[in-house]
Amino acid sequence: MRIGELSRRSGVSVPTIKFYLREGLLPSGELTSPNQANYTDAHLRRLQLVRALIDLAHLPVARVRDVLESLDSDSLSLRGRIGAVHRAVTPAPQPAADDGARGAAEAQVREFIEKRGWAVEPDAPAIATLVETIAVLHSLGREDLADQLDTYADAAERFAEREVTAVASRPDPDQIAESVVIGTILGERLIAALRLLAHEHVSARLLDRPSAPSHRTETTE
Amino acid sequence: MRIGELSRRSGVSVPTIKFYLREGLLPSGELTSPNQANYTDAHLRRLQLVRALIDLAHLPVARVRDVLESLDSDSLSLRGRIGAVHRAVTPAPQPAADDGARGAAEAQVREFIEKRGWAVEPDAPAIATLVETIAVLHSLGREDLADQLDTYADAAERFAEREVTAVASRPDPDQIAESVVIGTILGERLIAALRLLAHEHVSARLLDRPSAPSHRTETTE
Numbered sequence: 001m002r003i004g005e006l007s008r009r010s011g012v013s014v015p016t017i018k019f020y021l022r023e024g025l026l027p028s029g030e031l032t033s034p035n036q037a038n039y040t041d042a043h044l045r046r047l048q049l050v051r052a053l054i055d056l057a058h059l060p061v062a063r064v065r066d067v068l069e070s071l072d073s074d075s076l077s078l079r080g081r082i083g084a085v086h087r088a089v090t091p092a093p094q095p096a097a098d099d100g101a102r103g104a105a106e107a108q109v110r111e112f113i114e115k116r117g118w119a120v121e122p123d124a125p126a127i128a129t130l131v132e133t134i135a136v137l138h139s140l141g142r143e144d145l146a147d148q149l150d151t152y153a154d155a156a157e158r159f160a161e162r163e164v165t166a167v168a169s170r171p172d173p174d175q176i177a178e179s180v181v182i183g184t185i186l187g188e189r190l191i192a193a194l195r196l197l198a199h200e201h202v203s204a205r206l207l208d209r210p211s212a213p214s215h216r217t218e219t220t221e
Numbered sequence: 222m223r224i225g226e227l228s229r230r231s232g233v234s235v236p237t238i239k240f241y242l243r244e245g246l247l248p249s250g251e252l253t254s255p256n257q258a259n260y261t262d263a264h265l266r267r268l269q270l271v272r273a274l275i276d277l278a279h280l281p282v283a284r285v286r287d288v289l290e291s292l293d294s295d296s297l298s299l300r301g302r303i304g305a306v307h308r309a310v311t312p313a314p315q316p317a318a319d320d321g322a323r324g325a326a327e328a329q330v331r332e333f334i335e336k337r338g339w340a341v342e343p344d345a346p347a348i349a350t351l352v353e354t355i356a357v358l359h360s361l362g363r364e365d366l367a368d369q370l371d372t373y374a375d376a377a378e379r380f381a382e383r384e385v386t387a388v389a390s391r392p393d394p395d396q397i398a399e400s401v402v403i404g405t406i407l408g409e410r411l412i413a414a415l416r417l418l419a420h421e422h423v424s425a426r427l428l429d430r431p432s433a434p435s436h437r438t439e440t441t442e
Binding site for chain 1: 273277299300303304307311312334339340341342345346347348350351354355357358361363365366367369370372373374376377378379380381382383384385386387389400403404405407408409410411412413414415416417418419420421422423424425426427428
């Protein structure tokens with residue numbers, strides 16, 4: 001297809017496509033004349049992946065280039081290549097806890113991952129996020145939330161089982177990678193929104209009961 | 222207690238406490254001499270809530286003031302007051318979808334909430350987030366993720382049941398509010414991190430199987 005059709009089918013403007021070509025995010029088309037090139041469905045899929053990385057994951061162009069290089073690497077297994085995409089869209093942990101609290105949280109997380117038998121790299125950014133969050137919970141006296149790790153992890157395994165199965169059924173590595181980006185980011189947004197709504201629903205039942213703790217007599221709804 | 226002890230017990234510096242007093246985020250202490258005031262445990266609890274709203278939820282000072290006013294309102298039930306805190310720490314939806322996609326997503330979300338029998342306000346920000354996210358998923362051809370709403374909602378209900386029960390057991394409205402802020406924000410971070418780790422774990426099993434789709438022969442690990 002010509003660049004105009006690539007633009008129509010992807011919803012990406014021609015100037016933006018040309019920018020991606022110059023920046024090396026999209027391989028050149030096959031030249032059919034000195035100033036006309038032909039693009040394939042592989043270009044379309046790569047373009048959709050680039051949009052997901054830029055629009056959804058908000059990665060800078062240089063980072064997108066790194067991700068695409070990993071994806072195109074022959075020295076990595078499919079899982080290794082997908083893992084690189086997954087890592088790229090994983091938020092970095094926000095250091096917030098003090099060192100003492102972090103040490104205890106690290107031990108708790110290490111033990112937790114071992115107990116669950118999870119095969120994960122020890123330097124996964126999500127582990128660092130988990131450690132920081134648990135350390136902050138401890139420093140705030142909210143051990144109760146940290147104690148619910150297993151409840152959360154049971155659900156996370158169920159989600160992952162379905163999500164990875166759906167993603168792995170895609171026929172092409174670029175489509176798998178795009179699905180990973182979309183699923184990681186938008187799936188997280190879905191889960192967070194549903195949890196907030198469930199809070200509202202459950203609060204309606206639990207907080208307005210006569211046994212709900214309150215210093216005041218509740219007369220209004 | 223004097224301001225020095227309030228500072229020690231809360232971990233908030235004296236100048237910051239004085240700033241909160243000036244900004245009306247903390248009620249004045251009882252004056253025991255022209256330049257000395259006495260603070261109570263209620264001040265300590267309010268201070269901890271203010272820190273959670275500022276440090277964890279990153280609310281601006283004016284917004285914190287609004288939240289505290291709702292919390293102190295006599296015209297709202299406990300649930301109404303807690304709801305105001307919950308809303309304040311709920312992220313605003315990010316408009317991303319076009320109007321056509323949004324219309325279809327709105328209908329899907331309305332039907333979904335009705336089917337689940339969730340008692341939630343129709344203007345809850347989390348509903349708008351849900352609508353936007355589903356609209357984007359549809360425009361990206363990822364209906365499969367939108368179809369997993371029930372899986373996510375089942376888990377969200379289980380989380381909320383435990384979380385709201387834990388929060389409601391706190392003896393004081395300010396402590397309940399602080400728990401809501403901490404639980405909403407840090408709980409979400411725990412769930413997201415565990416889901417990423419579960420992805421990694423499940424991928425190790427599913428993506429490296431011989432039946433995993435790939436255009437290449439996998440020889441390296």
